[in-house]
Amino acid sequence: MLYTHEQDPERLSGQSVRQRQLAVLMTRVTAALRGTPEIVRLCGDSGMGRTHLLSAALTAMRPLPARVFHTRCVPGAGAFTAARAVLAASTQQDTALAVGPGLRDKKSEHHMLLALLECATELMRQGPVVLVLDDFHHCDLPSVHWLDHTLRRARAASLAVVVSHPPGDLGPDTRKAASHGVFSGALGGTGQSVIELEPLSLDETALLIETSSGRLPEEAFTAACHEVTGGVPRELTELLRVACKQGILPLAEEAERIHALGVSVATVRRLDWLKEQPEPLRSVARAVAVAGTTRSRVVAELAGVTAFEGDALVTSLFRAGVLVSGTGTFRSADVREQLLRELSAVQQVAARSRAARLLREEGRPAEEVARPCLELPPEALSEPWMLFVLRQAAVGASHEGRVIEAIHCLEHVLRAVPDDEPTKVLLAETLSTLDLTKTAHRLREILKTVRDPRARALIAVALGPAPTVDGRLSETTAALREIVSTFDESARRNPQPDDPELRTQLEAALVFVGIDGPATLRGTLERSRALVPPQGGTSAERSLLRAMAGAQLLDGVPAQQVVGLARTGLGAGTTSLGVEAIWPAFALYHAGEVETAVGLMTSLYTENANDADGFTECAALSARAYFRMRAGFMDLAAADASTAVQIGQQKHLHENTPFARYVLALVLARQGFTDQAEALLTEDRSRKEWVCAEHFGRLMVSGLLREERGDHSGALSLLHRCGRELADAGLRNPVFAPWWVDAVRLLIQRGRTDEARDIVARTESQVVRWGTAEGHGLMLLARGMVAGGTAGLALLNSAVETLEQSPARLARIDACLYHGEALMAADRFNDARGRLRGAVHLAVACGDLVSARKARRLLKTAGGRMPELATKPAETLTARERRVAELAAEGLSNRRISETLFVTLRTVESHLSSVYRKLGIELRTELGAALDMGLSGRVERTEHGDLR
Numbered sequence: 001m002l003y004t005h006e007q008d009p010e011r012l013s014g015q016s017v018r019q020r021q022l023a024v025l026m027t028r029v030t031a032a033l034r035g036t037p038e039i040v041r042l043c044g045d046s047g048m049g050r051t052h053l054l055s056a057a058l059t060a061m062r063p064l065p066a067r068v069f070h071t072r073c074v075p076g077a078g079a080f081t082a083a084r085a086v087l088a089a090s091t092q093q094d095t096a097l098a099v100g101p102g103l104r105d106k107k108s109e110h111h112m113l114l115a116l117l118e119c120a121t122e123l124m125r126q127g128p129v130v131l132v133l134d135d136f137h138h139c140d141l142p143s144v145h146w147l148d149h150t151l152r153r154a155r156a157a158s159l160a161v162v163v164s165h166p167p168g169d170l171g172p173d174t175r176k177a178a179s180h181g182v183f184s185g186a187l188g189g190t191g192q193s194v195i196e197l198e199p200l201s202l203d204e205t206a207l208l209i210e211t212s213s214g215r216l217p218e219e220a221f222t223a224a225c226h227e228v229t230g231g232v233p234r235e236l237t238e239l240l241r242v243a244c245k246q247g248i249l250p251l252a253e254e255a256e257r258i259h260a261l262g263v264s265v266a267t268v269r270r271l272d273w274l275k276e277q278p279e280p281l282r283s284v285a286r287a288v289a290v291a292g293t294t295r296s297r298v299v300a301e302l303a304g305v306t307a308f309e310g311d312a313l314v315t316s317l318f319r320a321g322v323l324v325s326g327t328g329t330f331r332s333a334d335v336r337e338q339l340l341r342e343l344s345a346v347q348q349v350a351a352r353s354r355a356a357r358l359l360r361e362e363g364r365p366a367e368e369v370a371r372p373c374l375e376l377p378p379e380a381l382s383e384p385w386m387l388f389v390l391r392q393a394a395v396g397a398s399h400e401g402r403v404i405e406a407i408h409c410l411e412h413v414l415r416a417v418p419d420d421e422p423t424k425v426l427l428a429e430t431l432s433t434l435d436l437t438k439t440a441h442r443l444r445e446i447l448k449t450v451r452d453p454r455a456r457a458l459i460a461v462a463l464g465p466a467p468t469v470d471g472r473l474s475e476t477t478a479a480l481r482e483i484v485s486t487f488d489e490s491a492r493r494n495p496q497p498d499d500p501e502l503r504t505q506l507e508a509a510l511v512f513v514g515i516d517g518p519a520t521l522r523g524t525l526e527r528s529r530a531l532v533p534p535q536g537g538t539s540a541e542r543s544l545l546r547a548m549a550g551a552q553l554l555d556g557v558p559a560q561q562v563v564g565l566a567r568t569g570l571g572a573g574t575t576s577l578g579v580e581a582i583w584p585a586f587a588l589y590h591a592g593e594v595e596t597a598v599g600l601m602t603s604l605y606t607e608n609a610n611d612a613d614g615f616t617e618c619a620a621l622s623a624r625a626y627f628r629m630r631a632g633f634m635d636l637a638a639a640d641a642s643t644a645v646q647i648g649q650q651k652h653l654h655e656n657t658p659f660a661r662y663v664l665a666l667v668l669a670r671q672g673f674t675d676q677a678e679a680l681l682t683e684d685r686s687r688k689e690w691v692c693a694e695h696f697g698r699l700m701v702s703g704l705l706r707e708e709r710g711d712h713s714g715a716l717s718l719l720h721r722c723g724r725e726l727a728d729a730g731l732r733n734p735v736f737a738p739w740w741v742d743a744v745r746l747l748i749q750r751g752r753t754d755e756a757r758d759i760v761a762r763t764e765s766q767v768v769r770w771g772t773a774e775g776h777g778l779m780l781l782a783r784g785m786v787a788g789g790t791a792g793l794a795l796l797n798s799a800v801e802t803l804e805q806s807p808a809r810l811a812r813i814d815a816c817l818y819h820g821e822a823l824m825a826a827d828r829f830n831d832a833r834g835r836l837r838g839a840v841h842l843a844v845a846c847g848d849l850v851s852a853r854k855a856r857r858l859l860k861t862a863g864g865r866m867p868e869l870a871t872k873p874a875e876t877l878t879a880r881e882r883r884v885a886e887l888a889a890e891g892l893s894n895r896r897i898s899e900t901l902f903v904t905l906r907t908v909e910s911h912l913s914s915v916y917r918k919l920g921i922e923l924r925t926e927l928g929a930a931l932d933m934g935l936s937g938r939v940e941r942t943e944h945g946d947l948r
Helices: 017-034 050-061 081-088 109-126 141-153 171-179 202-213 219-229 233-245 252-275 279-291 296-303 307-319 333-341 345-361 366-374 384-399 403-416 421-431 436-449 453-463 466-470 473-493 499-516 518-529 539-555 559-570 578-590 594-608 615-630 634-650 658-671 674-681 692-708 712-729 739-749 753-770 773-787 789-803 809-825 829-846 849-861 879-889 894-901 905-919 924-931
Strands: 038-043 067-072 129-134 159-165 192-196
Touching: 017 038, 017 050, 017 159, 017 192, 038 050, 050 067, 050 129, 050 159, 067 081, 067 109, 081 109, 081 129, 081 141, 109 129, 109 141, 129 141, 141 159, 202 219, 202 233, 219 233, 219 252, 233 252, 252 279, 252 333, 279 296, 279 307, 279 333, 279 345, 279 366, 296 307, 296 345, 345 366, 345 384, 366 384, 366 403, 384 403, 384 421, 403 421, 421 436, 421 453, 436 453, 453 473, 453 499, 473 499, 473 518, 499 518, 499 539, 499 578, 518 539, 518 692, 518 712, 539 559, 539 578, 559 578, 578 594, 578 615, 594 615, 615 634, 615 658, 634 658, 634 905, 658 674, 658 692, 658 849, 674 692, 692 712, 692 739, 712 739, 739 753, 739 773, 739 809, 753 773, 773 789, 773 809, 789 809, 809 829, 809 849, 829 849, 879 894, 879 905, 879 924, 894 905, 905 924
Parallel strands: 038 159, 038 192, 067 129, 129 159
Antiparallel strands: none
């Protein structure tokens, strides 16, 4: 039976794993004394505390109604040493049964066995017996035979045997015994239990640190100690002893220092141990350092020992903690480097070449053969099979998600053969799966050095969203057009079966890149209009359909046509699509399918959450924030946008989160936080080119902020600029960036009705062509503002009713406000109060506090009554934000808050970011004072924006 701490039937709350394992051990011993004799095996690597646990067990056994005999086996001991020692030593100081001198003088091994068996039998006749043998892997073979016979004779007696040894290793003598059938009733039968000693958990590590230092350690310090020691108790204890001498406290700011100290302590200990070892062991260690494997034949030939000797010496390296158990990996890179320095450069090259050849002859996997090849200088990769193996290893590593290993292999091939274009293509495809903010430059370098049109096309496709990442949209669009041209010429002269698929991928890449930038949009839309939508039967065709959905959205093609392209292009969902799913989601959102668009971005975010690069994760959150913001879920939008900005900061993607900052700025502007909104928009960035969605959005929100400051002329100027640049870019969808609605409102307020009427006339045909309820509602609003009078009131009323059929709740709030004001101007105060009261409730539900306060002022002017709305920063917090803030103010860590509220750590961080922003504070210590503000007259909102 195998016991681990997860399967432990005696598991008790509040106990450590070691305490629970001690309880299991005692349970098995007690059961053996009451029934069938049993051997309990305690397995653990060196330093895991086998001896410590046995010592605790011996103490726990004192109250048992049994004699307990204990010894520690030693390597190289003579026959029956362990058997004689265990019978001669009793933990209960019972010396009457000690083995006498006469027994030691017997020369016949058989007679010795019989005498020791008789001694053990006599012990069992007198009462229950427990035999404890530490380091059983060193036990001599005759003693193993004696123990086996003792267990066989004890069928009706009360006997428990406890042995300890490394996992999977019973030592050469016990393995030999097992091969001859010895212990068939014990080690190989049902009368045994195995307790595996695992590394300490984080909690146990923290407990040991607290015991050693006398104070509760901080999480980062505990994590550093656990990582550097691997949770091995002996190594952790030694590290803490040295740390105590150096005055290192268990604080987060000491985490890097304790980690470095742990590496140093472990390295020194292992190097000192190696210096004391005989030359054969050091030769084996050098062989493993060179070859990166513990394969018997390879190690034996490189070290000049027999395979049997090599295996035994490798086992010694495992036990000493020099090598990670079961692998050819050194626990310390410094130890490996020291061993390699004992060989000359020529010796290392010869040994690695030989190791690679031996591994290949054994038929080992490519990744194993590649390890020594990777450390050969490029000029030493003289045999073609070496380059072939490196490429094979790269492909295998890439398929298994070990992308960095794959890149190392491919880069090494290129150092040896710089003009190998197939390897360059493979490298580009591998690089494209990583953080493009870090790999885009290398991808472009590769592209410049490749001449074959097909290879260039494959690399261009691999570049994917890199232009959006590094802002080089115009440059990349021009390069893609040139690549498409040369590819078409090559395909015409020398057609290949996969040309159509690759050509479709190229076209999709060109459209995706081109529609992102204002400077490249017009030409890309013209190119897109000439494309015939494919059927969507292949991945390349679906990719092109996704790109065309984005292009036709911006081109203002009828919404239902765009929806068809998006749905076919998406196929089964976002899996493996990456950022290509974003433009179809935008198309679906603007066509009125909000839930579908939000669901797509939720799936994309979930699929890419916690990825190393974070780019797709940020993009999905930013897009979802935009959809939620336009639909009037301001708190959810702010949470998404804040999280995206936070991820960007953590993963050094700040220059790639302007869209999230734009959404967050608009939310803040509509909640009355003008200064914070302006700060977000004026942050310095190194981006070379703007992306369409963020650029035009920033112009519109900047105009809103100017208006809030009372600069109506400046606001109007920014809106006109937005309109001109949209026209210059060729963007013909009036709903994508509806600057014209606010421009018409400001022009009417300034008495410039003719200009407003001209904007409406120029925009109306585009609205009709797009054909959504949101577009029609916005146009009715603009026409109503221009018309004025009775006709205007009718149009404004229709605008509100039409917008009620769309997801655009913010636009409906604006329509309600303007309609209410118009009703007041027409002395229809009763109707105005009804419209304005609805505007207040909708604005509060959406989190649009600026509009809510404006609607309430107008309502009071119209003779209505309504309680005061939230006016203090603390009153703008959602219920969940306030709870998180309260717990943080009480001193709970983010992790403790997440556990208390049953939410993720990232959710807590996002809520706190929102709290800091709303309260205008920067430090956690300021939370208490900020939350003490009064809450009288508060209209409370839930996290989802509903009235409570």
